[in-house]
Amino acid sequence: MKQVTGLLGRDALVNQIVQELRKGKHVLLTGPVGIGKSAVLEAALGKLQGRERSFPSEAAPSPDTKPSQPRRALTVVHLHDHQAKGQFVAMARQLLMAGIVKPSALELAQRYDELPPAEIEWAKVKRTVNRLSIRDLTGAIIPALSAHEGRVLMAVDDMTRLTPTQQAFWLAIFNQAQVITCASEKKQGLRKLWWKMKEIPVPPLTPEASADMVRASITQQGVLIESPELYVSHVVKQSGGNPQAIDDMVNDSAKERVVDKRQIREMRHQAGVRYLDFTPVMMVAGALIIGTRYLAIGLGDTELYILAGMAAALFLSLRFFLFKGAGKAN
Structure with a gap:
């Protein structure tokens, strides 16, 4: 599913990201x-690394080609771990294997400095590196990045769980390497980090791209569907353009022998549920009720005071349903 999920209709977005990365x-x-x-x-x-080659892999430079200014070699460090400690351990490992960080800087035996990086067996040194704190790992990584003559791009799958106490370590990385990362939530305590980055929102898939993804997914999964077009339109609506939601629903359908019309109509996913925010309305309504009661007291108007009290009681009774999404829409 990975070759389908999230990429249909994303060409312009991918090109925009590559352009920003090439700008540094x-x-x-x-x-x-x-x-x-x-x-x-x-x-x-993938697109960035393909463009970083001086010449296509299948072609050699022409003898008449004039030498151009050499580009700095690009080293991509891709971190899949979502935990900060795991990210820094993976960073140290990849930089070690790339020959950017010396083994002795990671408190490994001096004899490892004499070995080519490819000959260092990670299984034998993993325990030693894992024992290092994030501060120790950063103390080894930052000087190595500073001394490295090439470009280093840190690609981090997720920084949503990053805490404010870990921000300083990443700010140090930002000063020595280029970073691209993802976050489903921007924590307020990490503002200094977010300020350094060009934010590019990843929007939902268009209805057309969503439909293409559903069709490709059901073909891959071999799902038998009584009414394919009804199924496609329903999944598109319920997914809200979220690729993972499409993946979830198609995977659930694949468990059925045949998906009939009744099952299609009963399919639901949270990604397609939208909630209207009633908070501003409730604040204004509460303020009006309180203001009306004070006005009634000031004017000595008993009827107005009773009316405001009834409105306050009704407001308190309804607020539970309002917060739970009385305005929920599919």
């Missing part, structure tokens, strides 16, 4: 869970 900017991809941020990130990395 830090990039933050934002959007709700399941919208396809990681898939878009991987597509952008």
Whole structure:
């Protein structure tokens, strides 16, 4: 599913991300869970690395070609772990294997410094590196990045769980390497980090792209459907353009022998449920009721005071349903 999920209709978005990365900017991809941020990130990395080659792999430079200014080599460090400690351990490992960080900087035996990076067996040194704190790992990584002559791009699948106490370590990384990451939520305590990044929202798939994804998915899964077009339109509506929601619903349908019309109509997904925010309305209504009661007291108007009291009682009774989404719409 990975070759389908999140990428249909995303060409313009991927090109925009690649352009920002080629400008040397830090990039933050934002959007709700399941919208396809990681898939878009991987597509952008693939396109960027393909363009970084001086010549196509199948062609050699012409003898008449004039030498151009050499580009700095690009090293991509892709971090899939969602926990901060795991990210820094994975970062140290990849930089070690790329020959950017010396083994001795990670408190490994001096003899490892004499080995080519490809000959260092991670299984034998993993425990030692894992014992290092984030501060120790950063202390080894930052000087290595500073001394490295090439470009280093840190691609982080998710920074949503990053805490304010870990912000300083990442700010140090930002000063020495380029970063592209994803976040489904921008925490207020990480403003200094977000300010350094070019934010690019990953929008929902268009209805047309969603329909194409549903059709491709049911073909891959081999789902038998009584009314395919009804199924496609219903899944598109329920998914809200969220690729993961489409994936979830098609996977559920694949468990059925045949999906009939009744099952199609009963399909639901939270991604397609929208809630109207009644908070401003409730604040204004509450203020009006309180103001009316004070006005009634000031004027000595008993009827107005009773009316305001009844309105307050009705307001308190209805607020539970309002917050629960009385205005919910599918």
